[in-house]
Amino acid sequence: MDIETILLIQQIMNGLVNGMTYVLIATGLTLVFGVLHIINFAHGEFYMLGAFFTFFASKLLGLDYVTAGILATVAVASLGIVANRFFFWPLRREHEFTLLLSSLGLALLLTNGGELIFGADPKYISSPFADGIVAMGPMILTQQRILIFGVGALMLLLLYFFIQKTTMGKMMRATAQDAEGAALTGVDIRRVYTVTFVLACGLAALAGALVGPTAMIYPTVGSWAVLKGFIVVVLGGLGSIVGALIGGLTLGVVEALVGGYISLGFAQAVGFAIIIVVLLWRPNGLFGVARRAG
Amino acid sequence: MLEIRKINVKYGQREVIHDLSLEVPAGGVVTLIGSNGAGKTTVLKTVSGLLRPTSGSILFEGRPIEKAEPHAIIEAGVVHIPEGRLLFKDMSVAEHIELGTIRAHAGGRTREQRLEWVHELFPILWERRQQKAGTLSGGQQQMLAIARGIMANPKCLMLDEPSLGLAPILVDQLADAIRSLNENGITILLVEQRVDLALRLADRGYVIETGRVVLEDKASALLENPRVKEAYLGA
Amino acid sequence: MRLRSGIAAASMALIAAGTSLAVAQEDNVRVAAIAPLSGPGAFDGQLAIEGMEAMVEIVNEGGGVLDGRMIELVIYDDKGNPEEGVSAAKRAIENDDVDLLVGGWFSSVALTMKEVTRDRMLNIMTSTQHPNTTKEGHDLLFRLNATSTMMSDTYSDFICDRMDIDSIAFITINDDYGRLEAENYEKLLGECGIDFLGNEFYNKDDADFMTVLTKLRAMNPDAIYVSAINTAQGATIYRQIRQVGYQGTTIASAGNMNPKLVELSGPALEGVYSVSLFAPDSDDPELKAWVEQYNEMFDNEPSFIGSLGAQAVEILAQAIDKSGAVRDYDKIAETIRANEWNTLLGDITFDEIGQAQQNIYLIQINDGKIETVN
Incomplete structure (x- = not known):
């Protein structure tokens, strides 16, 4: 292989790993929208909390990275119960815009609370896999990045299985397609809300715990996460998990290629350019389900 | 069996049901008659827990259910088959049947017996069990909505406009199915635009106008009532 | 947003x-x-x-x-x-x-x-x-x-005299300061025979630098000069330079070293040089x-x-x-x-x-x- 081909493959690999992070973030966002029709602006903050909880679990409790990450994911997933209880469930009969504002309020609360409690100084989650390099021929990935991709893919498979095969998953799908019909079939809508938020927050936190060691973390990192999540969700279609998968990987690869062959500045812009094109061409996203009016 | 006592119900700020009372005796078939917007669907939604009455009470087998969640009301034995069926269009027939059982009332028929019963009543659904609900015909969708309801093992079944959009031949089949359900011990509360059909199926009828009961009688008597004839039977 | x-x-x-x-x-x-x-x-x-x-x-x-x-x-x-x-x-x-x-x-x-x-x-x-x-x-x-010119005059003398490198690539922030810095060093280091292989810009809100660092690594320079004016991005860049598998010399930009950056960057900054007005051991x-x-x-x-x-x-x-x-x-x-x-x-x-x-x-x-x- 000549050097140009190697570079191209390497960039695509970099992009797929970043894309898998976007997928993990966007899946929770799309799940909450698809099942509950809620646009959750606070979603990125659960990514931030996942990263910070991992950091503090390993620093204060002396846990190893993997245990700390699992603990953080579980803790943030449980916070999903609280968030739903106070910020979403009580407003379920209100106008969508009220819910939107509520999620915005929650986002500000968590960011500012995070700055107050965690401090503005950047932090680093140390992971034994962060700098370990795995060479695949001339191509290189760190162990951490392989971990991100592997765990991300595994989680999506598990989620797919959960939603397709388990009774709870079927109840979520039923609620997504017709909430009133679901209630009249015996679906406990409140439990569906709770489980959906637990899954979404857990996935976001897991992404935070996984990506943490590849960069620095700071309390405003959630706004980055939610922005990437929304780009993917618009690309793949709100409410579609397959769309989030394809949209996330696509965005990752496109950003890597644009960053690698044009410039990083363009890579940021390309996400928004994609959104505009997709919205003009297919307003429901590439894989989106059109929403019923009202 | 089901007793509604002087309920008032609001939709947003507007009160749409005023001091409405009615009773469905065990084993009976009761129908609600009224023009569009009279409040029939609202009454059913209130009984099934989708809406909360601002005052009054709803008793099922003597126990108040007006504050219960929809799934708890289903567990108690009251099942509402809504207007427009509200199926899950991307889910299969089998998944609908499965979801129907998640809050089934305990006692009476077993899950297997109900499955067999649905199979008997609607053999076509069995053939199409892997098909998505959205791909079924209108008649089949109505069958599926009823089948989903039967799987919850109801003591009392509330049907809202089941004949809506069905061809005449299917309406006859539907009437047979409702009769068969009642003969098998299920109490029926029926809201139906085809008033003649409804009154022929029912023992008793209530006429509702702008959220109030204005007339209540035996179904056979209502069929002969000149006011009902003029307003609802097109005679 | x-x-x-x-x-x-x-x-x-x-x-x-x-x-x-x-x-x-x-x-x-x-x-x-x-x-x-x-x-x-x-x-x-x-x-x-x-x-x-x-x-x-x-x-x-x-x-x-x-x-x-x-x-x-x-x-x-x-x-x-x-x-x-x-x-x-x-x-x-x-x-x-x-x-x-x-x-x-x-x-x-x-x-x-x-x-x-x-x-x-x-x-x-x-x-x-x-x-x-x-x-x-x-x-x-x-x-x-x-000024970056005063810094680069001093720093480039040092890089030319004491570092044994023949080629260099840059990653700099995409603003007036970053552009000027890349220009300065291209000229000054060129004068002592160090090849300028390229410069990649990043933006002040970028959080991941793998793609441009992969590109820099493929140029195979003896050293990569990192211009990092904030700690969070700086530490990420230093760490990611090692994570793309680059094993050459890292040179930290003038005047941007602080203890937090050292702590966050871990082994990636070990042995790395910079220039500063602040002599911590004074x-x-x-x-x-x-x-x-x-x-x-x-x-x-x-x-x-x-x-x-x-x-x-x-x-x-x-x-x-x-x-x-x-x-x-x-x-x-x-x-x-x-x-x-x-x-x-x-x-x-x-x-x-x-x-x-x-x-x-x-x-x-x-x-x-x-x-x-x-």
């Missing part, structure tokens, strides 16, 4: 207004401190403000300025962006009527902010390295940091007093950027005392230009255009500590 940053901005403004109202006192000398307190540069802004606060404490404990007036900081957030910097400076001058102004941590902010203070407000610019901050400055403007008594005060007040380790903030406060306090003026900016400016100042970073003077003439030290990271190299 726009709505969100709008709300954030509004709440920041409320906080800023709140602090300035709460502590305003009639006879205090009020100094506007404009720094990036949110966004990726937030931590560096925090270090800068902490440095200033520690020195204010020292000055006030020593009896303040003139006949016992206390120095009071009025703090503003420029978010590291030029528009916010301009609006903060305008608010400070027009609404809050501050006496003096310290700002300009990032060059992009300093270059626009100087037009607000032009001939109107005594203004000390701090860590900005862009030559135009002073070259196109004004009579009331002084800048503490060495035994200057002023510096020691400040470090002591700083450690008493704050959890962070004292940093170069904080020492510049402290130096700004120190020079303002001394110049007020010496000139006897607070609001007569021409007189203060004249005094600053005419004298030598004894500061925590050593004795310094200013040239006609307000540029400080400071000592530049070569430093290296050894065992996680910043040390001076002789």
